[in-house]
Amino acid sequence: MKATTIEVGLYKIPSRHAQENAIARFTAYEWIIVRIKFSNNIEGIGWTYTQGKGGSAIFHLLVDYWAKELLSEDDLDPLTLNKKVWSLSYSYGLEGLSRLAYATIDIALWDALAKQSDLPLYEMLGGSKSPKVKAYRSGIDLNFSLQDLVNDIRKYKDLGFKAFKIKIGKPNFEEDIERVKAVKEVIGNYPLMVDVNRGWNFQDTVKRGKILYDLGVYWLEEPIEADLLDQYKLLREKLEIPIAAGESLYNKFEQTMLILEKCVDIVQLDVLRSGGITEWMKYAQLADSLGLPMAPHFGEEISVQVLSAIKNGLFLEHLPGSNLHDSGVLKSSLTFEEGYAIPPNKPGHGIEFNWEKLSNYQIMYAKVT
Template identity: 25%
Template sequence: MSQQTLRIAKIECLALEARFDEMFDEVPDWLVHPASSHRVLPRRGQYATVVRVYAEDGTVGVGEAYGLPAPQVTATCVATVLAPLLVGADALATTALWQRMYQAQAAGGHNRGFFLEAVAGVDQALWDLRGKVLGQPVYRLLGGPVRERIDCYASPVPLLADPADSARRAQAYVADGFRAVKVKIGRGQRIDGAHLRAVRDAVGAGIDVLVDANCAYQLDEATRIGYLLRDLGIDWYEEPLPVDDLAGLAELRRRTGLTIVNGETHFTRFDVRDSLRLGAIDVVMPNLARCGGITETIRIAALASAFHVDIAPHGVGSAINMHAALAVMAATPNLRVYEYNRLPNPLRDALSIDRPAFRDGQLSVPDRPGLGLRLDDGVVDRYLIGTY
């Protein structure tokens, strides 16, 4: 193989939007407000920013930057800030390029949020390109496989109006082969309790029930909810408090003894470091389209392992982000489980020609070069709202 440097020729972004009002004659309220965090900003659809990195030899790597709430934001960031830094650079130097992108704005305070989400999309695309050039799945480039099938839970049972509806939704997930389901909470002890009891009674003791409060509570109310969870045999307690209340999370963990889960809004290992040092977290949930991509996620996982803490990647995103998460999980020893999001999303279910096989509560890891997916150009064109 030639040692000549393969350089980046071009970077392109595609903003995709799949609107709920185009999927449904009447959009259900639980889809517009699936979680307590959407009370202020309703959810109008599914979004993704597709990043394509073109090498001089014609190889194209594909990645995803987080699209919520508007994919134009991360697409613009990639096109106007990151692409000029990278065109002409060594396309296979993933670590060096991640550092260049991060350092370009870190001193200016842009080390979280939309900027890191844009970095994530480029980083995923660089890893996909690298795997394609070398003819290897990304998980092998990361030292895997540690595993070839990934345990999943179904998410979410959204904020439905009737506890019986929550029970039926959970039962449907179990019928699909899931052995664990996640329920959205955050409406107070009485309402949360009614829905959780209905779900627990419906699925039985043999199915794991997880909960996600999406930062709905303060410490004392979260403590009362925690005692309710213990009575129902529920251990997973996700984002019970504002994500930056690390002292409160540590105290809640001490009070309840539950598994405190956080991290989908942690953007780098530096965010996670503080949670680990304070004993405020048991499971870290990085989203690979948000937290700087594959390069930073493997650092987060390694840091967490030093504290005997697992990761459980956040499952919101398109098929691209799912494939990136599967590659990382296949190569990560300290993996707990994966969130398989089941809200209606054609960007997840139809964007890739090849869908990972799901059976008996597990997803199979694709073994094709790169991230292992091929985009369906017809689906891309259908949901395209802008090219950058």
């Protein structure tokens, strides 16, 4: 496919409530959205995000450099991009912002290819014709009062969700225990996961992990810094509670080692931070060969597609208040039924933006031809 124009927009959309975890507080997400039009009149759409900072760097990387290079290609597809991206980013590195930029283009290309084949993306990636993925209610909710937390959990239980995750990492661990017990009272035997967002050290995690296991917690997420892979491996040896991590890794070597060395029980690599669908599917296949399940971080609008296409998918993270899904800027999105996520049954990824509403949040825009 020959690309004829590439449009890039940067949008800052307020989250529906203040977001707070053990190490950060923020109130908006930046979304960088790419529209690629091809000579066959098909348009592919891709996107990535930041937690309110760094979006302009991704925007300029795409507009000032990558777009012109990609428009010079006679036949642009995900595998061609996958090979080209190394040379595109050689002088400043492939990790971090470069991977987020890469993801926008990669997703747009997969979208266009699936549309060209008149197939939903999940089918083109190898999924069934009628997929559904187990989903859990997630939340960046450490700032919720105990009563507000319980009320929110009850709301999503009433909506049919059968798995839940909350933030922990209060200065006093007794408060974390209180929150876990209160939520467990509401959800009963349904899985409850907890996320520390790298807020603890190794020694505290060993002590607290044993207590959380006794409380019946389903998994303990990112208890320590993300790149301490040797310590994650030790935690698996010392604790019975399953360990989940991977969302904060941008480095290909670290992402691979996380899986190869079995540093965690549940692999949470983020589709967008990994560099898009092409890269993430490689990790999913590697994890499957080693018996590890995938439960990707965030990005539910595209994560539902890849989870629908693999055998070792465990859970989709539904993050109300922080996602695109309920932001008011989409015309078409995934749906939820009785605790399952269902991708759009349309050619491509099926995510359709309401460009008029989205324009209210526009910070930067450029069209490259």
